[in-house]
Amino acid sequence: MKAIVALGGNALTGKERKADIEKQFEATKNTAKSIARMIKNGWHIGITHGNGPQVGALLLQQKIAMQYVSPMPLHVLGALTQGEIGYIVQQCLLNEFRRQGIKRKIATVVTQVLVDENDEAFKNPTKPVGPIYSDEEAEKMKKQYVMGRVENGWRILVPSPKPITIIEADVIKQLMEDGVVVIAAGGGGIPVIERNGVLEGVDAVIDKDLASQKLANEIEADILLILTDVEYVYLNYGKENEKALEDVSVEEMEKYYREGHFPPGSMGPKIEAAINFIKNGGKETIITSIDKAWDALEGKTGTHIHA
Amino acid sequence: MKAIVALGGNALTGKERKADIEKQFEATKNTAKSIARMIKNGWHIGITHGNGPQVGALLLQQKIAMQYVSPMPLHVLGALTQGEIGYIVQQCLLNEFRRQGIKRKIATVVTQVLVDENDEAFKNPTKPVGPIYSDEEAEKMKKQYVMGRVENGWRILVPSPKPITIIEADVIKQLMEDGVVVIAAGGGGIPVIERNGVLEGVDAVIDKDLASQKLANEIEADILLILTDVEYVYLNYGKENEKALEDVSVEEMEKYYREGHFPPGSMGPKIEAAINFIKNGGKETIITSIDKAWDALEGKTGTHIHA
Numbered sequence: 021m022k023a024i025v026a027l028g029g030n031a032l033t034g035k036e037r038k039a040d041i042e043k044q045f046e047a048t049k050n051t052a053k054s055i056a057r058m059i060k061n062g063w064h065i066g067i068t069h070g071n072g073p074q075v076g077a078l079l080l081q082q083k084i085a086m087q088y089v090s091p092m093p094l095h096v097l098g099a100l101t102q103g104e105i106g107y108i109v110q111q112c113l114l115n116e117f118r119r120q121g122i123k124r125k126i127a128t129v130v131t132q133v134l135v136d137e138n139d140e141a142f143k144n145p146t147k148p149v150g151p152i153y154s155d156e157e158a159e160k161m162k163k164q165y166v167m168g169r170v171e172n173g174w175r176i177l178v179p180s181p182k183p184i185t186i187i188e189a190d191v192i193k194q195l196m197e198d199g200v201v202v203i204a205a206g207g208g209g210i211p212v213i214e215r216n217g218v219l220e221g222v223d224a225v226i227d228k229d230l231a232s233q234k235l236a237n238e239i240e241a242d243i244l245l246i247l248t249d250v251e252y253v254y255l256n257y258g259k260e261n262e263k264a265l266e267d268v269s270v271e272e273m274e275k276y277y278r279e280g281h282f283p284p285g286s287m288g289p290k291i292e293a294a295i296n297f298i299k300n301g302g303k304e305t306i307i308t309s310i311d312k313a314w315d316a317l318e319g320k321t322g323t324h325i326h327a
Numbered sequence: 328m329k330a331i332v333a334l335g336g337n338a339l340t341g342k343e344r345k346a347d348i349e350k351q352f353e354a355t356k357n358t359a360k361s362i363a364r365m366i367k368n369g370w371h372i373g374i375t376h377g378n379g380p381q382v383g384a385l386l387l388q389q390k391i392a393m394q395y396v397s398p399m400p401l402h403v404l405g406a407l408t409q410g411e412i413g414y415i416v417q418q419c420l421l422n423e424f425r426r427q428g429i430k431r432k433i434a435t436v437v438t439q440v441l442v443d444e445n446d447e448a449f450k451n452p453t454k455p456v457g458p459i460y461s462d463e464e465a466e467k468m469k470k471q472y473v474m475g476r477v478e479n480g481w482r483i484l485v486p487s488p489k490p491i492t493i494i495e496a497d498v499i500k501q502l503m504e505d506g507v508v509v510i511a512a513g514g515g516g517i518p519v520i521e522r523n524g525v526l527e528g529v530d531a532v533i534d535k536d537l538a539s540q541k542l543a544n545e546i547e548a549d550i551l552l553i554l555t556d557v558e559y560v561y562l563n564y565g566k567e568n569e570k571a572l573e574d575v576s577v578e579e580m581e582k583y584y585r586e587g588h589f590p591p592g593s594m595g596p597k598i599e600a601a602i603n604f605i606k607n608g609g610k611e612t613i614i615t616s617i618d619k620a621w622d623a624l625e626g627k628t629g630t631h632i633h634a
Contacts, residue, residue: 041399053566077396085391089384096411103410104403106437107517107528114494127498128437130413130510133570187421191434191507202500203437210414219423221414 021062021243022196024236026229026293027051027250031310032105048108052116052272054247055201059117059124064196066239067109071101079150079176083157085189091164093208094134094149094302095221102130109203125200132187132219132236132290133209133226139181147203147225148175165223179224183209183231187219188192190193196239219303231290233293237300244297244305245317246290253291253323255281265323270298294325304327328369328550329503331543333536333600334376336357336556337414338617355415357571360422361554366424366431373502373546374416375539378408378514384458386483390464398471401456401485402528409513412511413617416510423518432507438528439494440516440533440541448489448605454532455482473532485533490516490538498544503546512538539599543619544607548551550605552595552624558616560598560630561590572630577605602634610634 034047058065075097085157092100106128113126145166158167158174168177186192186205195202208226212219229246236244252264255276268276273295278290294305307323308315316322341354350586361396365372377629382404399407413435422431463585465474465481482520491513494500502509515533543551559571562583575583580602589595601612614623615629623629 029466040397041403081388081396083392083393084395085388088391089388090347092411094347096414099410099414100407101410103406103408103413103437104399106410107403107406107439109528110437111519111528118524125495125498125501127434127495130435130437130446131412132418133415151395187434188434191432191502194432194507195498195502195507200501217425219418221418258559 022064022066022239022241023058023243023245024066024068024239024241025055025058025313026232026244026246027067027310028247030170030211030227032069032109032290033073033165044108045112048053048112049116050235051310054111054120054310055113056116056120057314059122059201060120060229063139064199066196066202066204066235066241068205068228068235069105069109070205070228071098071105073162074101074104075207076150082137083151083153086157086160088290093221093223094176094223095212098207098210099130102128102182102210106130106203107208113201118205123176126203127195127200128203129188129192129195131192131205131209132182132212133220134187134219135181135211135213135224135226136184137213137222139179141179141181141224145177145179147180149176149178149225150176165306180227180321182206183225183226186231186235186238187212189235191238205235212309218245227289227293229289229293230296233297236297236302240301242303243317244293244302245314246293246305246307247310247311248307249292249309251312253287253307257281258322270295270325270327285324298325328351329371329546329548330365330401330421330550330552331373331375331539331540331546331548331606332362332365333551333553334617335554336617338554339376339415340380351415352419354421356423357616359416360418362619363423363429364621365624366429366508366533367427371506372502373499373509373542373548375535376412376416376510376514377514377535378405378412381408381411383457383459383512387522390458390460391497392438393464393467395522398468400471400528401483401530402424402519402533403515404628405514405517406437409435409517412513413510413621420508431529434502434504434507435510436495436499438499438512438516439519440512440538441487441491441494442520442531443491444520444522444529446486446532446621448486448488452484452486452531454485454487456485456532457483483622487534488518488531490533491505493538493542493545496542500546512542522541535563536596536600537603540604541585543604543609545581549607550624551600551609551615552620553612554602554617554620555597555614559626560589560594560614560617564594574633575601577632577634604632605632
């Protein structure tokens with residue numbers, strides 16, 4: 021059985037959500053235990069992850085050091101964080117495997133994700149990333165980025181186009197089928213467009229759950245396991261009549277989605293990914309928390325979306 | 328036939344040796360043409376590379392932004408640059424493959440390299456990296472790094488221990504034998520030590536040519552191709568009686584090495600790598616320049632070291 025495990029929320033940085041490196045190793049060690057349990061039970065695993073805090077830290081460093089070192093474009097920063105986070109995950113995972121006597125290889129594969137340069141998102145970049153810049157700083161940043169006015173200065177605005185295909189999907193699939201645990205498509209992947217057959221990086225941020233879903237379909241995973249901070253997806257979340265979802269058909273989920281139960285910035289894209297995965301041939305999407313991953317796979321908890 | 332191609336010098340950054348990102352893409356595009364030629368002729372290739380300018384830029388950013396963002400340890404910075412450079416190389420290579428209709432997959436594999444925590448190098452870190460720090464800055468940096476006095480301030484001093492084994496060698500070998508072009512062990516690899524079976528990153532810099540050689544032996548490469556700025560290795564380099572070396576036995580090369588023809592900081596480690604590769608079962612080490620890579624492989628130029 022093949023699964024793509026999308027790590028989000030506290031999985032890599034702990035509850036404080038800072039990019040402090042010791043905390044990242046610490047949080048990742050715990051996450052590695054959950055993954056090891058899946059491996060021990062025979063699963064073939066591809067791991068995807070976010071990069072928000074890490075890319076935020078790099079952007080802040082670039083901002084402060086701008087006078088001395090040219091800022092790098094966001095697609096290159098994405099590549100940097102794939103190396104960083106991939107390393108941390110593969111080291112923690114390998115140590116856990118050794119502790120438990122699991123003989124499985126691990127590889128982090130730097131991953132590009134194709135987007136359409138005519139994607140509507142490019143016409144109007146709306147997603148603010150990184151720190152706040154002064155007028156003067158923003159002027160310099162305009163060479164590299166689209167800058168947008170905010171209350172007390174400027175922020176980088178990036179488009180969030182839809183992933184079309186995972187450029188390295190074939191290698192990732194091959195590795196997974198050979199039993200290698202693969203870490204890939206970090207931060208939603210490095211966004212690239214294609215012009216006359218030539219790939220070129222663009223400053224954009226692909227939603228990591230949508231990229232994970234695309235990868236899951238392309239490698240023909242059985243399960244897309246989205247690990248986040250909550251054990252269940254809820255209807256009327258935070259309200260008096262909130263209700264945890266357990267088993268839900270894709271049609272039901274689409275109805276709830278249309279009814280506006282899932283906010284765009286958080287649960288929305290996960291639900292969209294969950295639905296897309298099933299509609300494109302996946303068996304089941306599970307959304308749950310890191311510590312419940314195994315119980316959820318055994319069907320004891322979590323929100324399960326199926327055909 | 329399998330080869331490890333170690334890219335150095337101008338291969339990735341061009342003659343200016345700055346980490347400016349457009350120049351990196353430009354220089355790498357040219358390098359991709361040389362690699363494509365090898366691939367077209369049936370070679371199975373693993374690519375290694377340095378990371379000096381890139382890690383230098385990150386260290387400088389960290390220095391300037393230190394008040395706002397905690398500096399990351401050097402092993403993590405190594406991981407960041409593997410993501411960065413791997414991405415640039417794989418994108419340029421894929422574009423060149425597409426242009427020429429070459430159907431080969433490409434993967435960058437984040438690579439850890441084991442070193443011995445009792446390596447003599449750790450007792451006395453001597454290799455200065457990154458920018459110069461003031462007394463005050465150096466005080467803060469001492470939490471993360473060994474700092475050494477230099478004429479006008481302080482610099483980070485790192486040990487340069489010998490590589491013992493490439494942790495991800497088995498995955499890299501498997502991929503190469505499956506025909507995938509692999510980019511690995513960037514910057515000499517991420518240095519890790521082992522304590523009670525647990526891997527842990529250390530602040531050190533492994534020589535990239537020695538790491539390339541280790542990888543070349545472990546994946547059982549036929550050829551180790553070290554690409555640098557000169558077409559030949561010379562005896563009495565820069566002197567009146569300078570002499571280009573063409574075909575040299577490993578014994579001859581050891582003699583020249585002992586005689587002090589090759590300075591420690593530049594050609595020295597390449598020669599050491601060349602010798603080690605043959606002594607550990609490799610067929611031939613070739614040292615030449617990027618633009619002469621193919622001619623050298625055909626035996627028309629370059630310095631060839633063999634048993």
